[in-house]
Amino acid sequence: MGCSCSSVADDGSKQVIRAATIIQNWYRGYRARLKARQRCALTIFRSIEYADEQGQMQLSNFFSFMFENYAKAREKDPNLVTQLFGSSFPDTYEEEDYTKMINVPDSYNGPRLQFPLTFNDIEILIEGFKEQKILHPHYVLAVLHEAKKVLMKMPNVSHIRTLPYNEITVCGDLHGKLEDLLLIFYKNGLPSDDIPYVFNGDFVDRGKNSIEILMILLVSLLVYPKDLRLNRGNHEDILMNMRYGFTKEIMQKYKLYGREILKVLEEVYTWLPIATIIDNEILIMHGGLSMSTDLNLLHRLERHKMKSVLMPPVQSDEDTTADVRSKIGGQKGKTTLSQHEWKQVIDILWSDPRSKRGCYPNKSRGGGCYFGPDVTAKILSKYQMKFLIRSHECKPDGYEICHDGKVITVFSASNYYEEGSNRGAYVKLGRYSAPRFFQYQVTNSTCPRPLHQRVSTIEGSAIRILKERMVSRKTDLVRTFELHDCSKSGKLSLSQWALSMESVLELNLPWRSLSVHLVNRDKDGKVEYMSSFQDVQIKKPVKEAHSSLIETLYRYRSDLQIIFNVIDTDHSGLISMEEFRDMWKLFKTHYGVHVDDIQVDELANQMDLNKDGSIDFNEFLKAFHVVHKFDTLHKSDTLAFQE
């Protein structure tokens, strides 16, 4: 009897195990499909991000090209040359006096700082920012000036030591995401002599609170110059900011003093140290290494001469340009780094580790290089370093370890691409312990949203930017589709469609799986290629313009905006018709864009709304954007400083 009883129980428990296994098995399948979709969305974000960076880097070739042509043609316009290559910094003392003249009115209710700064000021600043207050431009400028003075005294590569029972916290990219910084401080404590920090670059751009982050970090540096280190990242670059949002943020928040802030900011950037070394054995820099990375050279080069990645030194044997530059610079000696020095800095700010051995150009970003485990091993052992901590790449878990544990990537901006896209992390280093990682994710809701909801959000916005990309290349895409559609049926096979997408957009994406979101397919599985464009179009600021011209302007709008901003030496936001035409001609030639001059002339005339012979290019380019048909409008809620 007892025997049969136990066998019933056995059957029962076997059934339970089988049932549990079925449910687990099914759930794991469901979860995997969602994870794959999530990864796919991240791939879209990353590919487009890097393609865009490539575009940005190509601008540097354009600037060199422009310098040679445009400057010569315009009788070597000294203003332009100064802007591009010379030292554009006027006397600092005058600027500081200027700052003192800006009054903080009694009615101002934002944070008030007291110089010399103390720990109290860090707290006041953070409290103010939590209440969405905007720091008065008087304080912004004062902090920038003070920070510059402190930074100037620091070496290129700064050293910091762990104390026996004191860990050092290293944070990666923050990208204007204030909530992440505040979460780090909440979990880990505010910077102080007990809680030393290294912030590894890319404080600004993309997020909407770059100025707030920068102010908190610089004030903390001023209070604890011995316990806080700031490394320069590839976004601490005034021309990067023009594309990736920080310039816009400053101009929106500080309408009247924005230009002044940008000017001082440019100097602060150039004085940021480019690397930090902990205990003579942990190397921290923003990007990474290259085969030729030479720490001794990086120690001694004049880092403040590194203005922007887009302004490479012109070959010094090119007599004319060198002449002009030395004339404009008005200084003895060179005003820029040598080619070799410049490349050394670019490599440590822009490179990414890869598992493939060797060192080869970073094709997807267009700057820096990819370095393999052998490069890491060689450079680290050459300088007796144990490992490298770098940032620069968004990682799903906020950190990643590669190259046999010798390279740690730490990235501190959670939800970088979209809510739920990735976690953020920081790492703590102690003298006697292995690195400890801390992960987090900023969220607005109290309970976590189900995975499928998070994936749908990320996927939706990834598809959205992909469609914008498609519509900016509509003419070329349609031409390619039609070329393969011999029977003019309006349909292509899935493979043919995928090939066409890949070849025109130059993005390596899983087009076949993405097709569900991008095009309709008929009952035989053929792709109806025009269906992609049903719900998106570029808004034309000018009705009569040709669509290929509109697409070109849309596609290059960020590049054009930067170029115009660079020529616009007096920061009026206006350029003359003549300048516009000259620039457009150079741009067309350099980028191999085929657009009829007459069309451009027509467009320029239409852009000159008040017919005074000048064009407000920022307003003009802003007018180009893609309209998604089924969208509810986003309300922009940017705060501006009341001046």
Place this chain on the structure above:
Amino acid sequence: MAPATSRETAVAEFHKKIKEAFEVFDHESNNTVDVREIGTIIRSLGCCPSEGELHDLIAEVEEEEPTGYIRLEKFLPVMTEVLLERRYRPIPEDVLLHAFEVLDSAKRGFLTKEELVKYMTEEGEPFSQEEMEEMLSAAIDPESNSIQYKDYITMMVIDEN
């Protein structure tokens, strides 16, 4: 030229599908993926192997001396076979429902949160903490603190489509 047999066409189609699924996880575009992600790739291709079966499958595609990475070259033929033979078919809705009913021995139409957690983390091929939390976030009705499994299954099927 002989017309492609249906098998050849199917193989060609599967190859494209597998390569795409693989590429999403091939971060360095060098035809390798982290071994920890291979399960997700296999499952995202519509297969539902158990953890044990997955383990065997990984052993088959791994290098003789495991590197922590799986190469497409090795993965492609094995996975193509799996798809051709229609191994590890997805679990039909009625089988899934029945499995919940087995766990709900009192036939109440729901499981409490505690019951679900106990079964999923102690029986069968136990969930990790992350898997458990993720399942709970969508499965548990916060008011009753239980899972109405019939509604849950219907909702999950709709969500995915």
